[in-house]
Amino acid sequence: xxxxxxxKKLVLATHNAGKVAEMQEILAPFGITVxxxxxxxxxxxxxxxxxxxxxxTIKAVAAAKESGLPALGDDSGLCVHxxxxxxxIYSARYNEPKKNGFMYAMEKLNEELGDSADRSAHFACAxxxxxxxxxxxxxxxxxxxxxxxxxxxxxxxFGYDPMFVPDGYDASFAELPAAxxxxxxxxxxxxxxxxxxxx
Ligand code: IMP
Numbered sequence: 001x002x003x004x005x006x007x008k009k010l011v012l013a014t015h016n017a018g019k020v021a022e023m024q025e026i027l028a029p030f031g032i033t034v035x036x037x038x039x040x041x042x043x044x045x046x047x048x049x050x051x052x053x054x055x056x057t058i059k060a061v062a063a064a065k066e067s068g069l070p071a072l073g074d075d076s077g078l079c080v081h082x083x084x085x086x087x088x089i090y091s092a093r094y095n096e097p098k099k100n101g102f103m104y105a106m107e108k109l110n111e112e113l114g115d116s117a118d119r120s121a122h123f124a125c126a127x128x129x130x131x132x133x134x135x136x137x138x139x140x141x142x143x144x145x146x147x148x149x150x151x152x153x154x155x156x157x158f159g160y161d162p163m164f165v166p167d168g169y170d171a172s173f174a175e176l177p178a179a180x181x182x183x184x185x186x187x188x189x190x191x192x193x194x195x196x197x198x199x
Contacts, residue, residue: 003131003135003137004198005070005129005198005199007069008031008032009034009070010027010032010033010034010069010071010072011034011035011036011063011064011067011069011071012024012036012037012072013037013042013062013064013072013073013074014036014038014059014073014074015036015038015044017036018158019074019187020036022187023072026191026195032199035069037059037063040067042062042063042066043062043066045058045059047059047075047089049075049089050089052075052076052077052089052124052125052126053128053138053140055073055075055089055126056074056075056126056127056138057073057128057130057138058073059073059074059075060073060128060129060136061073061136063130064130064132064134068132069132070131070132071129072127072129072130072194073127073130074126074128074187075126076091076124076125076126076186076187077089077091077092077123077124078091078122078123078159078160078164079122079123079124080109080112080120080121080147081120081122082113082119082120083112086112087105088124091159092159094108102158102160103151106151106162109147109160109163110163119147119148120144120145120147121144121164122142122143122144122145122186123142123143123160123164124141124142124186125140125141125142125185125186125187125189125190126138126139126140127139127141127190127191127194129194137194139190139193139194139197140190141185141186141187141189141190141191141192141193142186143166143167143186143189144167145164145167145173146167147164147165148163148164151163151172151174152171152172152175153175154171154175155174155175156177156178156181157174157176157178157181161174173185
């Protein structure tokens with residue numbers, strides 16, 4: 001029998017307020033109280049894993065040990081198929097030095113793609129639940145799409161959203177309303193896998 005979450009309180013192993021709000025909304029109907037690593041002043045461990053699941057596990061295990069509560073860690077990024085999956089786990093770091101939001105990273109990706117006929121990509125998100133005793137369960141969600149150029153800047157989203165057009169739509173994640181993105185996104189899918197399996 002795979003372990004379920006019987007505790008009614010969960011730590012979100014993230015310091016990102018946007019992600020906390022998004023996850024809080026999805027978990028509220030299950031009667032689970034959510035606190036963030038930021039609220040509890042937990043330390044931020046070094047993300048030195050080589051996969052999304054490894055990095056999400058590092059965050060979840062550290063938060064569970066430090067807080068004594070079950071913790072949910074996540075890690076996500078953009079994988080471009082013609083570039084062998086890059087930037088992948090380096091998606092955030094790809095934008096250093098930070099200039100004009102994520103324009104720097106998106107321009108770099110577009111240059112690397114050159115005139116490649118294959119502009120397909122996917123966003124991936126790993127969610128890992130860790131208990132204070134060290135047990136973990138992991139889930140991975142994905143959304144497939146195509147990278148557009150020029151980017152389609154909208155009023156929503158963050159990161160690489162203006163460059164990503166999800167399959168089945170003509171608009172980018174930055175143009176689509178949050179409710180649409182949250183119905184198909186890698187993060188929403190990973191979280192749904194977690195709630196289906198553990199709650
Ligand atoms: P992390 O999961 O906070 O480590 O985020 C990794 C990076 O991946 C972010 O800084 C973004 O650049 C990118 N990323 C992850 N999810 C999304 C998304 O939904 N839209 C756009 N960019 C994303």
